[in-house]
Amino acid sequence: MIQTPPSGPGAVPLLFQAEGLTKQYEVTTVLDRVGFEVPHNKIVSFVGENGAGKSTLFNILSGVVQADAGTMLLHGRPYHPTGYGPAAASGVTRVFQEQSLVGNVPVYENLLLGHDHRFARAGQFIDRKAMIAAAEALVEAAGIDVDVRRRTADYDFSKRQSIEIARACLAPLHLGGIAHPLVLLDEPTSALDRRDEEAFFTLIAKLKLVGSLLFVSHRLTEVLAVSDIIYVLKDGELVERLTPAEADENLLHSLMVGRTRAADYYHERRQRDVADAPIALKVAGLSNHGAYEDIDLEIHAGEVIGIGGLLDSGKSALGKGIAGVDPVTAGTVALGGRSAVRPDIGRFVRQGLGYVPAERLTEGMIAPFSLAWNLSLASGADLFTNAFGLWRRKREVETAARYIKELAIRSGRPEVICTRLSGGNQQKVVLARWLCRDPKVLVLDNPTRGVDAGAKEEIYRLIRNLTDLGVAILLITDELLELVGLSNRILIMQYGRIVAEIAAPADDKPGEREIVAWMLPQGTSDALESYTAAVGLAGHAH
Amino acid sequence: MTATVDAPPASRSKVSLSTAIDKSLWLPIAVVLGLGLFFSFETDSFATIRNFTAVSGQAGTLLIVCLGSTFVILMGSIDLSVGAIVLLVGASSVQLLNHTALGNGILPVAAGLGALLGAINGAIYVFGRIPSFVVTLGSLSVFSGIALQILEGRAIQFTLDGFDEIAIGQLIPRLPNIALCGLVIWALVVFIAQRTRFGRYTYLIGGGETVARTAGIPVRRYKIYAFALSGLLAGVGGILAVARLGAAGPSLGQDLLLNSLAAIVVGGTSLAGGVGGPHRTLIGVLIIAILDNGLNLMGVSQYSQMIVKGGVVIAAVLVSRERTPTAVVK
Numbered sequence: 032m033i034q035t036p037p038s039g040p041g042a043v044p045l046l047f048q049a050e051g052l053t054k055q056y057e058v059t060t061v062l063d064r065v066g067f068e069v070p071h072n073k074i075v076s077f078v079g080e081n082g083a084g085k086s087t088l089f090n091i092l093s094g095v096v097q098a099d100a101g102t103m104l105l106h107g108r109p110y111h112p113t114g115y116g117p118a119a120a121s122g123v124t125r126v127f128q129e130q131s132l133v134g135n136v137p138v139y140e141n142l143l144l145g146h147d148h149r150f151a152r153a154g155q156f157i158d159r160k161a162m163i164a165a166a167e168a169l170v171e172a173a174g175i176d177v178d179v180r181r182r183t184a185d186y187d188f189s190k191r192q193s194i195e196i197a198r199a200c201l202a203p204l205h206l207g208g209i210a211h212p213l214v215l216l217d218e219p220t221s222a223l224d225r226r227d228e229e230a231f232f233t234l235i236a237k238l239k240l241v242g243s244l245l246f247v248s249h250r251l252t253e254v255l256a257v258s259d260i261i262y263v264l265k266d267g268e269l270v271e272r273l274t275p276a277e278a279d280e281n282l283l284h285s286l287m288v289g290r291t292r293a294a295d296y297y298h299e300r301r302q303r304d305v306a307d308a309p310i311a312l313k314v315a316g317l318s319n320h321g322a323y324e325d326i327d328l329e330i331h332a333g334e335v336i337g338i339g340g341l342l343d344s345g346k347s348a349l350g351k352g353i354a355g356v357d358p359v360t361a362g363t364v365a366l367g368g369r370s371a372v373r374p375d376i377g378r379f380v381r382q383g384l385g386y387v388p389a390e391r392l393t394e395g396m397i398a399p400f401s402l403a404w405n406l407s408l409a410s411g412a413d414l415f416t417n418a419f420g421l422w423r424r425k426r427e428v429e430t431a432a433r434y435i436k437e438l439a440i441r442s443g444r445p446e447v448i449c450t451r452l453s454g455g456n457q458q459k460v461v462l463a464r465w466l467c468r469d470p471k472v473l474v475l476d477n478p479t480r481g482v483d484a485g486a487k488e489e490i491y492r493l494i495r496n497l498t499d500l501g502v503a504i505l506l507i508t509d510e511l512l513e514l515v516g517l518s519n520r521i522l523i524m525q526y527g528r529i530v531a532e533i534a535a536p537a538d539d540k541p542g543e544r545e546i547v548a549w550m551l552p553q554g555t556s557d558a559l560e561s562y563t564a565a566v567g568l569a570g571h572a573h
Numbered sequence: 574m575t576a577t578v579d580a581p582p583a584s585r586s587k588v589s590l591s592t593a594i595d596k597s598l599w600l601p602i603a604v605v606l607g608l609g610l611f612f613s614f615e616t617d618s619f620a621t622i623r624n625f626t627a628v629s630g631q632a633g634t635l636l637i638v639c640l641g642s643t644f645v646i647l648m649g650s651i652d653l654s655v656g657a658i659v660l661l662v663g664a665s666s667v668q669l670l671n672h673t674a675l676g677n678g679i680l681p682v683a684a685g686l687g688a689l690l691g692a693i694n695g696a697i698y699v700f701g702r703i704p705s706f707v708v709t710l711g712s713l714s715v716f717s718g719i720a721l722q723i724l725e726g727r728a729i730q731f732t733l734d735g736f737d738e739i740a741i742g743q744l745i746p747r748l749p750n751i752a753l754c755g756l757v758i759w760a761l762v763v764f765i766a767q768r769t770r771f772g773r774y775t776y777l778i779g780g781g782e783t784v785a786r787t788a789g790i791p792v793r794r795y796k797i798y799a800f801a802l803s804g805l806l807a808g809v810g811g812i813l814a815v816a817r818l819g820a821a822g823p824s825l826g827q828d829l830l831l832n833s834l835a836a837i838v839v840g841g842t843s844l845a846g847g848v849g850g851p852h853r854t855l856i857g858v859l860i861i862a863i864l865d866n867g868l869n870l871m872g873v874s875q876y877s878q879m880i881v882k883g884g885v886v887i888a889a890v891l892v893s894r895e896r897t898p899t900a901v902v903k
Contacts, residue, residue, distance in 0.1 A: 380789030397781035
């Protein structure tokens with residue numbers, strides 16, 4: 032299926048080559064015989080849905096996890112890093128999705144982290160001046176405006192991201208003595224503001240002159256503009272290898288999801304007209320300093336409100352605030368016709384709210400416990416205990432059995448330990464926890480994250496079933512298609528504030544481009560242009 | 574692709590919670606039997622009815638105290654102050670017995686005082702957001718200090734005639750009442766752990782505090798309940814120990830800090846929380862009590878016994894860690 036260009040005997044050896052990379056977690060295959068090539072001085076992109084295996088692939092390349100099978104060649108030599116340290120030492124560096132900077136030390140220490148020994152004098156004493164000079168050279172080469180002596184935490188998220196990118200891109204070159212680095216960039220631009228983004232595109236253009244980059248981004252325009260080769264990952268398998276000239280956004284997209292977007296995938300025809308429905312949830316002036324400010328929103332019964340935004344937009348924190356999981360600094364939430372109060376999850380659960388967190392394994396479920404225990408977890412105060420505080424174990428098992436059947440939880444039995452369930456079935460258990468309470472309002476934070484395509488579809492259908500019953504749903508999601516497809520209205524957040532409200536009626540859904548344009552700080556397209564100008568790839572920018 | 578993801582082999586999914594528990598119960602029971610056999614062969618006096626009565630009398634206080642703090646450990650916290658609560662409740666009770674006309678009414682008073690001390694621990698832990706380790710290490714010193722001031726540093730006998738019957742009397746022949754109390758409380762507490770909301774929440778909070786909080790379980794309140802229960806049973810253990818000994822002295826409860834942790838952990842309750850339970854603590858207490866008694870009968874010095882017991886605790890944690898490789902010890 033994947034054609035790779037012939038690399039005959041006379042050809043320059045590839046910078047990096049992988050073959051048959053396979054990784055399994057328990058019963059889930061996250062990477063299935065993935066093979067690809069990275070020539071010198073190229074930008075190679077990987078696109079795919081969440082859960083397609085991009086991060087696992089990067090984890091294997093950067094030594095964070097080990098593949099179960101497969102080989103990797105770096106500069107034609109076998110490459111099997113046992114950790115990120117060894118990987119970096121052989122010239123493979125990475126910008127992680129979550130920032131890995133130490134906040135309370137000066138910028139230069141972060142930039143030179145792992146290279147301290149090069150500045151050691153007489154064994155133990157560190158040559159601070161030389162370090163600062165080296166760090167300043169790095170920052171200048173990266174084209175970012177940062178004082179390396181300042182504390183790292185003093186800079187905002189975007190600047191810190193730039194620092195991290197500069198470290199990954201330039202430290203091997205400047206300090207590690209690596210002539211041809213391979214840099215892995217995992218969603219590097221999602222947190223950058225405009226000026227830093229310009230600097231970023233200039234930097235990768237420069238870096239391309241000596242090494243190669245692997246790039247993962249959800250922004251397909253960006254991928255098309257910067258890449259030389261694009262690989263499409265779907266459900267852990269490489270399904271296509273393309274050049275930007277052969278591809279456009281629609282093609283990439285249909286390859287990623289494995290089908291053209293059917294209109295009924297999100298059951299859009301079942302979307303309800305809620306103009307006359309009563310208000311089920313009303314948020315007024317909700318703030319949590321540093322995360323989100325002054326949020327007002329209303330959800331009608333049977334309505335789905337989608338919240339979109341970048342990682343640092345504060346949308347997940349807002350979900351926790353509305354549900355009352357994390358304290359807020361100001362504002363109120365009112366459920367149904369009740370009076371407006373400071374959100375408190377305990378009280379709200381009793382009044383018919385349910386909250387599904389994004390981090391399933393740390394916040395959503397206690398995986399070492401049984402299915403029944405995880406299902407009954409939120410109902411210990413009413414459904415599953417009697418007046419004397421005794422647990423109603425029979426009812427618990429019966430309810431679990433009922434939802435296993437209703438939601439088609441595969442290989443599920445009430446007593447099965449949840450670690451043995453796949454991500455999709457685990458998520459169904461978490462949803463069943465709220466369904467058994469006949470909720471009025473559900474706050475869902477990325478309900479389909481790490482869920483396979485089949486279960487995803489079932490969850491979408493479930494959401495529509497719930498809205499038919501008049502449940503109001505607040506859907507916080509990173510997946511654009513889901514956001515557009517499921518929502519009646521879409522709210523876009525930037526830096527903790529709602530910047531746009533976009534109507535999304537069933538017969539007139541907004542386009543992804545429109546949504547993305549609202550999500551990005553102004554001027555990203557300018558940054559892309561400045562990049563294409565810098566590398567002379569004007570032909571690729573559409 | 575999807576089909577293979579969702580269909581784990583049938584043989585693997587057959588392992589249920591109950592069989593997993595049964596498997597890990599084996600080891601502690603084997604240790605009890607092994608120790609029993611070993612000491613029966615090594616000493617003449619171990620396997621005698623007289624010694625059985627003595628061991629069960631000594632182990633009674635330990636059992637009662639451990640049962641309470643098992644809940645705290647099951648929640649993923651730790652209570653180092655149980656020994657000090659025993660001392661403080663014991664000291665106060667002796668003074669109350671001698672200077673008031675409470676009589677047997679001292680029992681609920683002692684239990685209440687213990688619960689209060691435990692609730693104070695819990696409240697400081699929960700509202701001060703201080704690790705329970707630090708809170709109870711601090712209160713260990715505070716409670717002991719107050720108790721020693723009450724006792725003025727010496728042992729004080731109570732003067733109430735017949736009060737010692739509640740501990741050393743034998744409703745069931747050969748079984749001292751204090752051990753009988755321990756067994757009754759054990760049955761009660763096992764029921765609480767397995768069948769009540771408090772018990773279930775204890776497991777849930779220990780297994781995943783964030784998950785429990787995110788689902789609206791009042792985590793802080795139940796943590797205070799657990800500490801209060803731990804204090805309450807320490808109070809009961811304290812008054813029964815005083816009744817058994819006829820006095821409260823500065824050394825009362827001194828060995829309970831290590832012994833209670835040892836018994837709970839050896840029984841198989843994980844320090845990481847969420848795994849184990851009071852039903853297992855009985856076995857842990859048996860192991861510690863037999864070990865104590867057997868080593869004494871063999872004439873092993875007090876100092877060597879300290880070494881052995883410390884080693885047993887560490888070994889038990891190592892063994893239990895193997896069973897739950899993913900659990901993080903807090």
